[in-house]
Amino acid sequence: MFQNSKWSPKLQKIGLYKPLNMIKYKSEWYGKTFIQIDRFYPSSQRCNICGYQKNDLTLKIRAWKCPICGTHHHRDLNAAKNILNEGLKIQNQINV
Structure with a gap:
């Protein structure tokens, strides 16, 4: 950076x-x-469809396929969807 x-x-x-x-x-x-999510939240490593977490994902890998549900993920788009979902989840916990 x-x-x-x-x-x-x-x-x-x-x-x-x-x-x-x-x-x-x-x-x-x-x-x-x-809403600020945890800075260590694994947004690019987690499948936004089934929740599987791919821990061996390095920065060089820009796209990956989930071994559980078979969804093909682009790293940045997947991270954006996960951040949105996590923010909405936090917002729902605050509003309840």
């Missing part, structure tokens, strides 16, 4: 807390709900 020489010093200086805090502020400003 910090390999880009133009952004690297700036990102290291402010860290990732400030952009996250700005997103939280803007969501509250527009009346939206901001």
Whole structure:
């Protein structure tokens, strides 16, 4: 992440807390709900269909097939779906 020489010093200086805090502020400003999931949640390793977790998934592997349900996953799309589902699950626990 910090390999880009133009952004690297700036990102290291402010860290990732400030952009996250700005997103939280803007969501509250527009009346939206901001839900932060655990940073260690295995979003790209978990099948969003059946819940199987592929622990040996490295960063080089961009696509994988679930051995349980047979679904073909693109790493980033699968992670986005899992993050959405986890956020909705947390929101339902808060609202209950």
